[in-house]
Amino acid sequence: MALKKGQPTPPCHSPGERQEPRNLETLLQTLLDEDVMKRRWAARDLAEHPAAAEALVTRLRHEKDATVLQVIVTSLGCIANEVAICGLIDCLYSEHTLLRNAAIEVLKELPEPVAPHMGKLLHDPDPDVRIFAVNVLESLRHPQVEAWLLEVILKDEHINVCATAVDLLGEVGSPQSRDALRALKQRFPEEPYIQFAADLALKRIGAG
């Protein structure tokens, strides 16, 4: 026995190896296969087929395997058309933590298609959804981020939503955030965390 020159794929047949062609129709069928590995491979290959967004979103609602779910979310992020984005946004309402977090991570990377939905998300009646929307803003490369955060700290009545937003303002806030931060402190005078976080953000912005 020793070091031996191998091949990228071993010559023997591997379990779950796909023999089917990889066109849209076959991949959509394979997405429903009983074999987890086949479903995962199909989900990944479907990232190259924007027309598959609807089927992938539908599959999100029924898929039980966490590995397949994550690959579906990534593929929807790669497709990033309106159907895919709406499907990912729906995940923010899910009780499935892994699915929700995976969707947040992917949405952060898609500033242009996510931006038109942000206003509605930040006004969602559910404060948890508003917090998840602020979580999406955390890494969103979009010029509106500061303006969205300012609106939250000026108007949102839920302390946890404001706390999440003010944390982020410490990083992305410019001098135009100063007044809103001071107003936030006045809105929540008895909340030590808000006082602390707003002061820190003001310090970082250079307002002292």
Added chain:
Amino acid sequence: MSMQKPSVISDEDFQKFREFFYRKTGMLFEDSKRYFVDKRLLERMAATANESFRNYFTMLRFQASGAELQTLINAMTVNETYFFREEYQFRCLVDSILPELVARRSSSRPIRIWSVPSSSGEEPYGIAIYLLEHWPLLEQWDVEIISSDIDTQVLEQARKGLYASRAIQHLPTNLLKKYFHRAGSHYQISQSLREAVEFTRVNVHDAADMRGHRQFDVIFCRNLLIYFDDLSRKKTAESFFDALNPGGFICLGHSESMSRISSLFQIRRFPEAIVYQKPLEAR
């Protein structure tokens, strides 16, 4: 003529930057690195014509292409390739990973290791040498080492196995004598090792390329994912997941963390290193 005020990075700027950079890359700069960080930030500010840190940070944070963040990551990381770089991971391979793999192996099929990116071959050949020197069970098991890169020129270099003295500076003299011979001003790795490692061209972003690489027990992918955007990183990690056998391991660079990329893998804390494992029950 007016004198331009020199740019200064304040303590608050530094805090803000390091928290952002940690979130994006997993690299955390201690206070002791302040000079190093400031120097590179100021260089990039000058290169991008940003006179204030605030303007530069806004560009870094919001630039749609993410190009400046990539450039800054390049500037903040040291990209030297040499034999036995991050050797503790090879110790982990020999002392922890391989014993676990062979303990649960029911067949005598070869153990397969994938080193990607190969660069000019220092890592895959280094793994081969380490196994020959430190893993006695190599007498009982076949090991296949496949190494891949997107760059066909570096693959050609790797196949030749010719190295300048800088690349072999951390190799003990006895290993240098045993596995290399002088070739002018360079050292060439022995023919038997060159024949033992298979080099292939792979673009990790290309699903078809990745599909062609399967059934690995261990993947070394060090200091590559850090250069990708988050979505590409996730996609590549998912491809690696499928390239691994159940229970297979992936070793990343010391500043990289799979937990920040994907939750598909389990964290394994071995005495020598933290690595990531495809769950045994996964298909």
